[in-house]
Amino acid sequence: MSLPENSLNSTPLASRLHIAIFGKRNAGKSSLINAITNQEIALVSPVAGTTTDPVFKAMELLPIGPVVIIDTAGIDDEGALGELRVKKTYQVLNKTDVAILVIDGETGVSDYDLEILAKIKEKNIPVIGVVNKKDSSNYRREEKKKWEDLLGFSLLEVSAFRREGIEELKRQIINKAPGSFTDIPLISDLLNPGDVAVLVVPIDKAAPKGRLILPQQQTIRELLDSGCIAMVAKESELNIALNSLKQKPKLVVTDSQAFKKVAEITPQDIPLTSFSILFARYKGDLVQLVEGTKAIKNLENGDKVLISEACTHHRQEDDIGTVKIPRLLKEITKKELSFSWSSGFTFPENLEDYKLVIHCGGCMINRKEMLYRLSVLKEKNIPVVNYGVFIAFALGILDRALKPLKN
Incomplete structure (x- = not known):
């Protein structure tokens, strides 16, 4: 996965609109990325399955501003490794603000396209349909209306290779983009x-x-x-x-x-x-995270606690997630607890095993991804707090720390 560096002068990756491109292998997703960015960002090859892990590219898309374009593996990938790639592609949906579904103009709409479209709609993500390869001699233009009927929306004809139709695609992205995603204040x-x-x-x-x-x-x-x-x-x-x-x-x-x-x-x-x-307020649901502190007093010996971080970093000798927070939780509960850790862009699937989740501030993931994680925990009735809320609670100063946010 390719990620841009953050600096004081650049918009952080997690604060950008996330635009993800989905479709079958060799539909032209990577070529479309290159056409949109006007750079050779994604590796393009006639060999199916060239894109494996999601590729993130930060850019400016006016008048929206800073965005991230995400190239994903083909949704029809095969084999054991292919299944893992498809799984990562589906995980990208949890951070997607606008989805682009690329249909191969030579083969048409497949069951794979309809399956990913159903998941996009399930998550209420705005979607743009693109039929690629309009320049190909094998382009099945006469079937475009049938494909549109299957999908339920119009398809924009493009040639990613010749970079035709790209400006209209950018206009559609601008029209579909949520208008207030950057309006949430931090301080x-x-x-x-x-x-x-x-x-x-x-x-x-x-x-x-x-x-x-x-x-x-x-x-x-x-x-x-x-x-x-x-x-x-x-x-x-x-x-x-x-x-x-x-x-x-x-x-x-x-x-x-x-x-x-x-x-x-x-x-x-x-x-x-x-x-x-x-950040609990900026990225997630502060009320839910504060509510999660009520579960701390109910922890019993042997209960499992998940400590989840949205990034990977070098662990220090007195690391906050692996050392300080477990130590503090044991001190205030007086219980022998079982700790597990997760990090990066994936969230564990066995959440039902845990009596409490302690999540980091989420500075490296976007608000959509953080809200998705919180919604999963709420649906499973698993209490969650973030680092700052937990530490303030453990030190007995949570009410004071929350007071400025109530004015």
Whole structure:
């Protein structure tokens, strides 16, 4: 899987509109990616099954702005390995904002196309139908109306090879794109222009050398875009930062791992929360995540707890997910619990085994993917909290951390 790097000046992958391309092997999905991006991004070959893992390409699509185009493996892939590829293709649906279904103009609509279309509709994803290879001598143009009747919508004729019909496809993507996916605020609705927010950013062994982690970057950028003032300090310099201000800051936001120390330093009359709690609201369902804390007191010896992270990273000696959170949960419950871990873009299938799920802030997945995960857990009646909500609860400061978000 190919992912773009994030920087303070680029829109994070998880905050972009996700446009996924689905279809059979050799329908021309990869060629269509190259045509849309006007780059040779995806490997193109006459050999069926060239695309294996999903390929992500970040780009600008005006007037929408930053988007991610996702190339997927063919939905008709075969064999044991092919089944795994198809499974990954279906998983892409959980993060898809707009779907493009590519029909092979030489072979027409298949049962595979109808099957993926049913799953797209089941998830209420806007879909655009494209029939490719209109330049081919084997293009079955006379059957296009029959294919449209089968699918239930019109098909746009394109030639990905000759890059014909691509501008009209882009216009259809713009028309289908959800209009408010970038309008959800992370922090800007909690302050007014000119207000000061103090951001507490620990620099420990887990911090990436020479840069800030994504939640910190996004928070700083949104504060600047909103005309607010961001003061950044380590927890060891928080007292100095607060005392240097002529007026009280409107909000203090801390990394969850420094929550206890920051709560002790920050006066009670200054609102306090964490990056992870901001992301609980920004990416998911804060009410559901707070409700999940009620299950903690009911945990019994032997109960299974899943700790899920949406990204993969190098584990540190005192890693938050594998060490700190299990230790803290054992301390407050006084129970012998069984822990499991998951990471990356997949979510475990055996969720019924768990009495509680503790999820990361979700900064590396989009809101659609996070809401999908939460909906699965809600449907299965499995309580869930995220890192920031859990840590604030365990330290006895959850009410204080939630108060700024209720104003």
